[in-house]
Amino acid sequence: MSLHGVGGDLPAMGRSRAAARAALRLGLPGRLRRAGVEDVPLAGVLLAKLACGSVGGLAGLAAAPAAPGRLPLLVAVGVPIAGFLGPDALLERMARRRHRRLLGALPDALDLLAVSAAAGRSPVLGFAELATGTGPLARELAMTVAEIRCGRRQPEALRALRERAPGPELAALCAAIERSTRLGSPLAELLRRQSTSLRRSQRRDVEERAARAAPKIQLVVALVLVPSVLLMIVAGLVANADRLIGSF
Numbered sequence: 001m002s003l004h005g006v007g008g009d010l011p012a013m014g015r016s017r018a019a020a021r022a023a024l025r026l027g028l029p030g031r032l033r034r035a036g037v038e039d040v041p042l043a044g045v046l047l048a049k050l051a052c053g054s055v056g057g058l059a060g061l062a063a064a065p066a067a068p069g070r071l072p073l074l075v076a077v078g079v080p081i082a083g084f085l086g087p088d089a090l091l092e093r094m095a096r097r098r099h100r101r102l103l104g105a106l107p108d109a110l111d112l113l114a115v116s117a118a119a120g121r122s123p124v125l126g127f128a129e130l131a132t133g134t135g136p137l138a139r140e141l142a143m144t145v146a147e148i149r150c151g152r153r154q155p156e157a158l159r160a161l162r163e164r165a166p167g168p169e170l171a172a173l174c175a176a177i178e179r180s181t182r183l184g185s186p187l188a189e190l191l192r193r194q195s196t197s198l199r200r201s202q203r204r205d206v207e208e209r210a211a212r213a214a215p216k217i218q219l220v221v222a223l224v225l226v227p228s229v230l231l232m233i234v235a236g237l238v239a240n241a242d243r244l245i246g247s248f
Contacts, residue, residue: 056083
């Protein structure tokens with residue numbers, strides 16, 4: 001390679017390093033990992049944040065003169081910041097949705113792991129069977145199995161699993177496996193208890209969401225359906241007003 005070619009590549013390498021450092025400071029790799037979109041390039045996310053911030057800046061400058069009182073400065077500064085943070089909020093929403101899907105598949109996975117453990121099979125083999133499925137849980141377990149088969153120690157692979165999918169549910173699964181490996185405690189019974197507890201917790205969450213949804217449904221009925229029915233009645237009365245008046 002010529003010196004000219006090397007010199008031409010140096011600015012690009014410098015920009016790549018600067019983008020990587022900025023992404024690390026903003027915590028983008030962790031957000032992408034939690035959202036399950038690790039394949040998205042960091043540079044693309046940074047460009048999206050800058051583009052959203054620029055659009056927010058233009059919108060803030062356009063909307064600031066119309067804001068009352070002391071709000072113009074807040075609008076001019078707050079809208080670009082909101083635009084810059086918009087992709088982060090989207091990634092966090094994707095991460096929450098992915099985590100809900102993972103938790104939804106976890107009780108059945110715990111039951112299958114309990115059956116596998118009762119048959120005398122190792123947790124890694126149970127993970128390998130579950131990894132053939134689809135969804136975020138199968139993907140995380142497949143990555144854990146691949147790490148162990150490539151020579152990584154099981155405690156380190158389980159620790160990496162907890163970091164990729166944070167939360168007490170998977171942490172309890174990893175702790176049960178480590179406790180069984182270290183102390184020889186019956187793994188199948190631990191997994192069955194965790195599965196039962198997790199199903200009970202999920203059922204309680206569904207009931208709480210249903211209870212919170214009832215007042216919202218009543219509000220919609222009161223504000224939308226009842227006025228619309230009343231308007232239909234009034235329209236019918238107005239349309240037949242001459243007949244009603246003539247009958248008196």
